[in-house]
Every structure is written in structure tokens, then in C-alpha cells.
Amino acid sequence: MNGAIAVVGIGADGWDGLPENSRRALRTAEVLIGAPRQLALLPGGDCPGERITWPSPLRPAVPGLLAAHQGRAIAVLASGDPSFYGIGRTLAETVGADRLRIHPHPSSVSYACARLGWPLEDTETVSLVARPLAALAAALHPGRRLLVLGEGPETPARVAALLRETGWGGTRIRVLEQLGGPAERLLDATAADWPHERTDALHVLALDCARDPDTLRLGTVPGLPDEAYEHDGQLTKRYVRAATLAALAPAPGELLWDIGGGSGSIGIEWMRAHRSCRAIAVEKSAERAARIARNADALGVPGLRVVTASAPDGLTGLPTPDAVFVGGGLTAPGLLQACWDALPAGGRLVANTVTLESEALLAEGHRRHGGELIRLAVSTAVPVGGFTGWRQAMPVTQWSVTKGSEQA
Numbered sequence: 001m002n003g004a005i006a007v008v009g010i011g012a013d014g015w016d017g018l019p020e021n022s023r024r025a026l027r028t029a030e031v032l033i034g035a036p037r038q039l040a041l042l043p044g045g046d047c048p049g050e051r052i053t054w055p056s057p058l059r060p061a062v063p064g065l066l067a068a069h070q071g072r073a074i075a076v077l078a079s080g081d082p083s084f085y086g087i088g089r090t091l092a093e094t095v096g097a098d099r100l101r102i103h104p105h106p107s108s109v110s111y112a113c114a115r116l117g118w119p120l121e122d123t124e125t126v127s128l129v130a131r132p133l134a135a136l137a138a139a140l141h142p143g144r145r146l147l148v149l150g151e152g153p154e155t156p157a158r159v160a161a162l163l164r165e166t167g168w169g170g171t172r173i174r175v176l177e178q179l180g181g182p183a184e185r186l187l188d189a190t191a192a193d194w195p196h197e198r199t200d201a202l203h204v205l206a207l208d209c210a211r212d213p214d215t216l217r218l219g220t221v222p223g224l225p226d227e228a229y230e231h232d233g234q235l236t237k238r239y240v241r242a243a244t245l246a247a248l249a250p251a252p253g254e255l256l257w258d259i260g261g262g263s264g265s266i267g268i269e270w271m272r273a274h275r276s277c278r279a280i281a282v283e284k285s286a287e288r289a290a291r292i293a294r295n296a297d298a299l300g301v302p303g304l305r306v307v308t309a310s311a312p313d314g315l316t317g318l319p320t321p322d323a324v325f326v327g328g329g330l331t332a333p334g335l336l337q338a339c340w341d342a343l344p345a346g347g348r349l350v351a352n353t354v355t356l357e358s359e360a361l362l363a364e365g366h367r368r369h370g371g372e373l374i375r376l377a378v379s380t381a382v383p384v385g386g387f388t389g390w391r392q393a394m395p396v397t398q399w400s401v402t403k404g405s406e407q408a
Contacts, residue, residue, distance in 0.1 A: 005066070006075040007082045007091060009105030012181025012202060014041035022103040026077075031069045034077030037202075042077075049075070058087075062094050079202075081107040085127045085149060109147050111179035112204045115186075123147055133158055138272055138300025140168055140209050141220070148205035153198040156187070156205055160194035163207075166298075167215030172208040175199050218299070222246070222269045229295050234262035234288065236327055239378045240352065240396050245269055247350045247372075247400040248323050252276045257321040259311045259339065260328025264292030264304065267325075271301035278303065280318055284310040284329075312338035320344060326351040330358040336365055345405040354394045362399040371401025 006025035011017050018026075026032065026042060029049040039051050055061045066074065081104045082088035088102055113120045126139050127149040136159065139146055148159060156175050163171050169192035177185045177200035187196055211217070218224055223242030229235055236244060244266060248256065250273040258267035261281030271277045281304060283289045289308040296304035307314050312335045324339045330353055339349055349371075353359055366373040375397050379390040 003070075003099060004101045005091065005095065005099055006073075007078055007088055007100055007102045008075055009078050009080050009082050009086075009103060009107075010038055010041055011080060011105050011108075011111075012178045012184070014181070015043055015046070017105070017180060019103075022105070025075050025101070025103060028073060029075035030072040031074045032077065033065065033074065035079075038077040038079065049073075059090055062090055066095060079108070080105050081110075084109065085125075085129065106180065108149070108176075108179050108204045112147055112176050112206060115176060115179070116174070116206055118145055118206075125149065128155060128159075132297070132302040133162055134297040134302040135300060136162060137166060137298065138275075140166075140171075140211075140300075142209060142211045142217075144207075144209040146205075146207040146209065148207060150199075150201075150203050150205055153201045156199050156203070157194065157197050159205060159207075160191040163191035167212040168209060169212055170210035172210070174206040175203050176206065177203045179204065220272075222273070224265075224269060224299070228299065229263045229265055230291055230298075231263035231265075231295075232288070232291070234328070236262070236265050236352065237378070237393065240376050240398075241265055241269065243376055244325065244350055244352060244398065245273070247398065248325060248348055250274065250277050250323070253278075254322035255279070255319060257282065257315070257318065257324045257339070257342070259315075259324065259326045259335070261292050261306070262288060262327060264295045264306075266327060267292075267304055268296055268299050268301055270323075271296075271304055272299065278305075280305045280307060280321075282307045282309060282311050282314050284308070284314070311335050315339075315342065318342075321347065323348040323350070330361055336361060340365075340369070340403070343403045345403055345407070347403045348400065349403070350398065350400045352396050352398050354396055359397045362397055365401070366399050369401050369403075369407065371399060373397070373399050 008022045008025055026047050032049045033052045036053050078086045082102050084107045091100055109125050113123055123145055124139055125147045126136055129149055129151045171191045173191055175187040216227055222245035223238050226238050250270045252274045253276045256270045256279040258279055258281040261283035264281050267279035267281045270279050281292050286308050289306045292306050296302055311329055315338055329335060351362055375395050377395040379392040381388050382391045
């Protein structure tokens with residue numbers, strides 16, 4: 001492979017744990033790039049290449065660093081399996097996968113499952129490396145086993161604090177340090193009683209999730225309880241929200257525009273559908289925009305992007321959506337047309353309203369572009385004297401449509 005870059009996974013067991021093909025790639029490299037800890041694991045006599053440590057931040061420096069050593073045999077060191085939350089992805093996106101020769105090592109997750117006796121295929125992994133701590137919240141479910149990749153020695157204490165603050169204090173935490181190396185160690189306690197402010201920087205957390213009795217139960221499907229959200233009344237209610245997400249039909253990797261975000265519930269539950277789903281909430285009120293961000297953190301999708309602007313002006317320059325939801329501001333001049341124009345072929349548009357004026361706009365959109373126009377009505381049983389009767393919420397008119405290739 002001409003001009004190939006060797007990417008070599010290495011564990012806490014260092015040189016002794018490497019197979020011969022990995023050792024050969026490191027022996028013959030003219031340039032060795034890695035973290036100081038990784039480079040220190042290599043014997044100087046066997047690996048005479050020039051040693052270079054990654055600068056910080058790492059990702060922006062990759063193209064320039066590789067270009068500076070073009071024409072030389074380069075080997076990059078990675079922790080464990082380079083393709084599992086590692087440098088392999090960054091390198092593939094930078095120089096192309098065809099230029100890489102990857103030498104994987106057992107990942108820390110493989111080691112952890114081996115030590116715990118957990119089936120690897122049934123164990124979810126959450127990485128907190130260069131990611132917000134709040135991302136953990138979406139993965140918490142009673143009885144669930146999670147492996148968490150920590151970013152530094154304070155990560156276990158921070159995770160324990162988050163679990164205590166969010167009603168998961170009974171969760172058992174095991175920290176597995178220096179997996180596969182001579183200094184391997186296990187720390188074990190509950191989040192409520194976690195005693196360690198710092199651990200070894202090279203670790204994996206294993207969580208046996210246990211919800212405290214009074215903690216609100218959140219499922220995995222759309223239609224979370226309204227109580228899960230901080231709101232001022234601008235909230236797509238639970239049953240209408242479930243129907244709306246069904247019409248939007250999120251799929252992995254897709255992007256949603258949530259226009260008139262209110263409390264952010266549609267964008268949040270879109271992102272909870274799959275970890276690769278993305279959403280942008282457009283909300284003109286700064287107070288509500290801040291509330292959307294808080295709800296996104298609390299419900300485990302801190303990657304939700306919030307744009308504080310009025311639509312349609314605030315839509316300019318946003319990346320092309322796979323789906324658009326309009327929950328407010330329908331009567332703004334040109335809004336529906338701007339949303340329709342932004343969608344590619346196969347993109348979905350869903351709009352909800354409770355007013356006659358906006359309903360007329362949806363009826364016109366249905367006449368022009370087709371789709372489905374429905375009315376959602378929800379009634380709740382309430383006390384009526386000594387009896388029980390129905391109280392109906394305002395009916396919601398919903399238009400949903402998929403843009404055809406001939407309309408694009």
C-alpha cells in the first residue's frame with residue numbers, strides 16, 4: 001500500500017502485548033506519533049523512529065502534521081482498537097481509509113466485558129471523551145448495564161455526582177483501571193457512596209443502573225411524560241408528541257429542523273430515537289431557547305443545536321434537513337414555503353396547529369402538495385362532582401407530507 005500510514009493499537013501491557021505484525025510496523029516507522037503515555041511504552045532500541053506527540057486540540061492538527069512528514073514511513077499509536085472511539089476514524093476522515101493499515105488491539109470494552117462476564121453484544125457503550133457528561137442521561141434505564149469511557153481521572157466522580165443528582169444514586173459503579181496491564185485494579189461502590197475523587201486516567205466505568213424510587217421513569221419511545229420537561233405551557237403534549245414523532249419517522253443519522261421549538265420536546269425525542277440523529281431547534285425567544293438547552297441536557301441529548309431567531313429568516317444557512325417540524329409561527333409570511341423549499345426529495349414536513357388561521361394554511365398546503373391531513377383529539381378523565389367525566393384538550397390539526405422527486 002503506497003504511502004500507507006500504520007495505525008497501531010496498544011494496551012496497558014505495552015510492547016509485551018503486541019503481536020509481531022504490530023511490532024514490525026513500529027520498528028520500521030521513521031515517524032512515531034502518539035500520546036506521551038503511548039510513546040513511553042515503546043522500547044527505544046527496537047523503535048528508533050522520530051517520536052512526535054499529538055498537539056492539543058488534536059483533530060485540527062492532524063492534516064498539517066501528516067503533511068509535514070509526507071514521504072516518510074509513519075506509524076500512529078492508538079489506545080486499544082483504533083477504530084473504536086479512537087484515532088482511526090479521524091485519520092480515515094482526513095486522509096481516506098485506503099491510506100490506512102490498521103493493527104487493532106483488544107479494546108478496553110472487550111477487556112472490561114471479559115473481566116465482568118458481560119456479553120459484549122448486549123452491553124451499550126457511552127463515550128465521554130470530548131463529549132458532555134449530560135450525554136450519559138439518555139442511556140440510563142433500570143437494570144441496564146453500561147460501559148462508560150472516561151476522559152480523565154475525575155470522570156468517575158463526575159459520573160457519580162450526575163447519577164446522585166438525577167435520581168440514580170443506587171447505581172453500582174465499578175472502575176476498571178489499567179486493563180490488561182500489570183497495574184490493573186478494580187474500584188467498586190454505589191453512586192450514592194462513591195468515595196474516590198480521582199482514579200487512574202486509563203479506566204473504564206461499568207454501571208449497573210438502578211433508579212431511585214421517586215425518579216420519573218422515561219421510556220425509549222416518543223411520548224415522554226410532560227413532567228420530564230421544564231416548560232411555560234409551550235409544549236407539544238405527550239400523546240400529540242408521540243403521533244408527531246411517528247409522522248416525522250426519524251432514522252439514524254438524519255437531521256431535523258424543529259421550528260418554533262418551545263420547550264424543545266420534538267427535537268429532543270427525535271435525537272433520543274438514535275444516538276446519531278441530529279436536530280436544530282429554532283426559537284425566537286431567548287428565554288425559551290435557554291430552556292430548550294436545559295431540557296436537552298437533562299434528557300441526555302446535549303448535542304441539540306439551538307438557534308435563537310425568528311423563522312423563516314433564522315433558517316438561512318442551516319444544513320439541509322431530512323425532516324422539518326413546524327410547531328409554532330405558521331402564520332409568519334413565507335415560513336411554510338421556506339421549509340418546503342429547504343427539503344430534498346424524500347424529506348418530510350410535519351406541521352401542527354390549534355388555530356383556524358393556521359389550519360387554513362395547512363389545508364392549502366395539503367391541496368397543493370398532498371400528504372395526510374388529520375385532526376388529533378385527546379380527552380382526559382377528570383372528577384365531575386362525585387363522578388368522572390371527559391375533559392377534551394384543544395384538537396390539533398396535523399399536516400404531514402413527503403416531498404416527491406418531481407417536487408424537488
